[in-house]
Amino acid sequence: MRTQVVIVGSGPAGLLLGQLLEKAGIATILLEQKSKDYVLGRIRAGVLEQGAVALLDEAGAGARLHREGLVHEGTEIAFSGVRHRIDFKALTGKTVTVYGQTEATRDLMDARAALGAPSIYEALDVSLHDLESERPRVRYAKDGKNFEIACDHVAGCDGFHGVSRRSIPEERLRTYERVYPFGWLGILVDKPPVSEELIYVNHARGFALCSMRSMTRSRYYLQCRLDEHVEDWPDDKFWEELARRLDPEAAKNLQTGASIEKSIAPLRSFVAEPMRYGNLFLAGDAAHIVPPTGAKGLNLAASDIAYLSAALIERYKKGSSAGLEAYPQKALARIWKAERFSWWMTQMLHRFPESSGFDQKMQGAELDYLFSSKAAQTALAENYVGLPY
Numbered sequence: 509m510r511t512q513v514v515i516v517g518s519g520p521a522g523l524l525l526g527q528l529l530e531k532a533g534i535a536t537i538l539l540e541q542k543s544k545d546y547v548l549g550r551i552r553a554g555v556l557e558q559g560a561v562a563l564l565d566e567a568g569a570g571a572r573l574h575r576e577g578l579v580h581e582g583t584e585i586a587f588s589g590v591r592h593r594i595d596f597k598a599l600t601g602k603t604v605t606v607y608g609q610t611e612a613t614r615d616l617m618d619a620r621a622a623l624g625a626p627s628i629y630e631a632l633d634v635s636l637h638d639l640e641s642e643r644p645r646v647r648y649a650k651d652g653k654n655f656e657i658a659c660d661h662v663a664g665c666d667g668f669h670g671v672s673r674r675s676i677p678e679e680r681l682r683t684y685e686r687v688y689p690f691g692w693l694g695i696l697v698d699k700p701p702v703s704e705e706l707i708y709v710n711h712a713r714g715f716a717l718c719s720m721r722s723m724t725r726s727r728y729y730l731q732c733r734l735d736e737h738v739e740d741w742p743d744d745k746f747w748e749e750l751a752r753r754l755d756p757e758a759a760k761n762l763q764t765g766a767s768i769e770k771s772i773a774p775l776r777s778f779v780a781e782p783m784r785y786g787n788l789f790l791a792g793d794a795a796h797i798v799p800p801t802g803a804k805g806l807n808l809a810a811s812d813i814a815y816l817s818a819a820l821i822e823r824y825k826k827g828s829s830a831g832l833e834a835y836p837q838k839a840l841a842r843i844w845k846a847e848r849f850s851w852w853m854t855q856m857l858h859r860f861p862e863s864s865g866f867d868q869k870m871q872g873a874e875l876d877y878l879f880s881s882k883a884a885q886t887a888l889a890e891n892y893v894g895l896p897y
């Protein structure tokens with residue numbers, strides 16, 4: 509087989525890139541190791557920056573989002589049992605949209621199918637070859653048969669555990685990492701959320717987050733230890749612990765029910781530089797991970813794709829490689845700022861097992877300053893709604 513761009517991974521990064529390139533007349537083949545249903549069953553991010561919404565529109569996959577997504581003009585942060593609102597709209601003129609990653613993925617898959625662009629699910633043993641040459645090749649196995657695709661470029665959109673980053677020789681890659689000493693226990697429930705906006709909670713028993721996917725489906729998180737398992741947390745125990753960490757009004761409004769999904773995610777900051785090796789370009793979680801506290805993971809995948817799609821379109825339409833040369837630098841400048849914001853939010857809102865009395869006082873002072881300073885709130889708001897790209 510032969511195509512222009514092979515895209516490895518059918519997450520938001522791969523699907524979005526596929527749409528933007530196909531719409532510009534660039535041929536792609538998308539390879540995904542899991543089945544379509546498996547990909548659609550994963551519950552992950554849910555808060556979209558305006559930039560990500562605009563890209564989904566450009567990709568022809570934004571119609572349902574505009575019908576069903578919830579526009580949020582602010583968020584609340586609770587500390588010492590009192591909630592404080594950060595008004596994104598008033599401070600930045602911008603908003604965010606609550607729309608599940610699963611839904612955005614489905615819309616992008618449907619849009620790709622409508623264009624008739626090829627997607628190969630359950631493509632196993634994907635391997636990348638001759639990446640430094642003008643003719644990279646991608647091999648995979650499907651239904652017991654082996655296949656090879658010749659192409660010009662490979663987009664490594666296959667997430668943190670994918671094959672793309674591992675295909676770059678170690679000496680050509682620099683990685684930076686912080687692993688946090690806790691995880692997030694998440695629960696999804698078909699009940700209305702406690703409040704119309706998200707509530708981030710810093711509590712002596714640990715962080716909590718009241719989030720949502722719609723006005724009838726809520727997503728809640730509790731900071732948990734890394735050695736805990738989902739089986740340690742029957743629904744009743746989860747609801748009891750969540751109620752303890754909420755302010756009295758939120759606890760009163762909490763509607764509990766049987767969970768429809770429950771999982772534990774470890775928290776990590778990670779960046780691999782540069783995001784290019786020959787004609788392989790990394791995007792999204794394949795190159796970087798943020799702790800979910802700043803709601804940046806999916807949004808960073810989108811901004812990478814904005815840069816990468818523009819660079820590939822420039823390469824094919826104008827014959828210039830300048831955009832591709834500049835891609836890592838451009839993308840990384842924004843990534844590191846989102847890494848900083850996600851690290852800062854994590855630092856400010858969680859209880860760290862090793863923290864001293866001094867650390868605790870610093871955290872309290874940081875929050876006190878945030879609640880009392882318009883400048884500090886503006887800094888949070890402009891990062892939360894997304895830095896420009």
Ligand SMILES: Cc1cc2nc3c(=O)[nH]c(=O)nc-3n(C[C@H](O)[C@H](O)[C@H](O)COP(=O)(O)OP(=O)(O)OC[C@H]3O[C@@H](n4cnc5c(N)ncnc54)[C@H](O)[C@@H]3O)c2cc1C
Binds near residue numbers: 542551554609669773
């Ligand atoms: C459990 C969990 C919860 C999260 N919650 C949040 C949240 O609340 N807020 C937030 O902002 N972000 C969250 N994130 C992060 C967010 O979901 C990711 O940043 C986002 O999915 C990145 O998109 P991506 O397309 O780069 O990678 P992915 O969505 O990971 O997609 C990569 C795709 O590549 C496929 N793949 C992997 N290896 C191969 C291979 N060898 N061959 C072929 N295909 C392969 C995978 O199956 C997957 O479909 C969460 C992530 C996880 C894992």
